[in-house]
Amino acid sequence: MNSQASDPPLDFEQLVREHSGRIRHIARRFAANGAVDDLVQDILTRLWRSYAGFRGDARVETWIYRVALNAAMTHQSEAVKARTLKAAVSARSAATEGAPGGASAASILSDFLSQLGDVDASILMMYMDGLTADEMSGVLGITGNAINVRINRMKQKFNDAYVE
């Protein structure tokens, strides 16, 4: 462990606490039910280790998404099989049930997120959080144009599924 990572500034805990809801939502999307806490801890661990390198030249949200999505998508654990199963179940239920009638905005969002692949779900979460295409590009490593294309596709998909 380097000396910077072993001695993080004191306000790290407060910063992470402010964004704990965001971190938990990311973890819930990517981990199986029983593995959410495990992934949250992995994300927090990586945030803590990288905190010394975060100089505030990007928004905190962008930094959190970078670290959290890296952790979520490269998490090499027992949760992989469960996640694959979860995705298969979500896809099947989406195909058979269609749009939930009279559902709340939160449940519609959750339902829509579960139907998307990991990359599109990541983009949607960042989009919901107000990140720009350039900021998302910095997180994912693909062009802003490609991100805009994906967002437009998702909007179309959403309209087809949920707008009567």
Place this chain on the structure above:
Amino acid sequence: MKLDDLKAAWKQEIDQSARAEGLPMNAIMSDVKKINREVRFRDFWMIFALTLGALLYLIFGWLTQENVDSLSRLGVLVFIAATAVMSVALIRARSVTRSDDWTLRSRIEMEIEKLEKQRSLMNRVGYWFLLPMLIANGISLLGGHHARTGSLVPDAQGMAIFATCGLVYGFTYWLVRRETKRKWDPVLARLQRLHTDLLG
């Protein structure tokens, strides 16, 4: 309702979740320490075990023997060379050529490179490690037999020992290949799918 109308719901969900659930800060601190300790231990034990093995082979196979046959010396040298090659191969397999720019794409490509290197290394473990070890054992056994009897034709005991070594190395090879298939191949396949999805 449009997709953008869900932004308010997302913010509300995040705020509620932040208020309702705490974070395991103490667990994070201990986890970071544990990870770093494990990395240090793994590196230490790997280098220690290899060095000790080569050193013991050198001492007991050569330096403490009175009449060391040239074949036995060759066996010891092959063994030392094999352990050196293995150390270098393991260390090189851990390094990646890509630089981490903290994007997901970069991280996935680094993980894929690391896993492919490790998988390739393990799939070839028979050629770069087990086979040289077996050859070293065989040469040493034959050297010892030659020093004792003057004959280059191995006796039944020597052949039995050599066959046992071969079985142990064969079993090790099978275990390594099975572990690679079971543990790394699915993860690698998932990362490659993710990479394709990201760029697609």
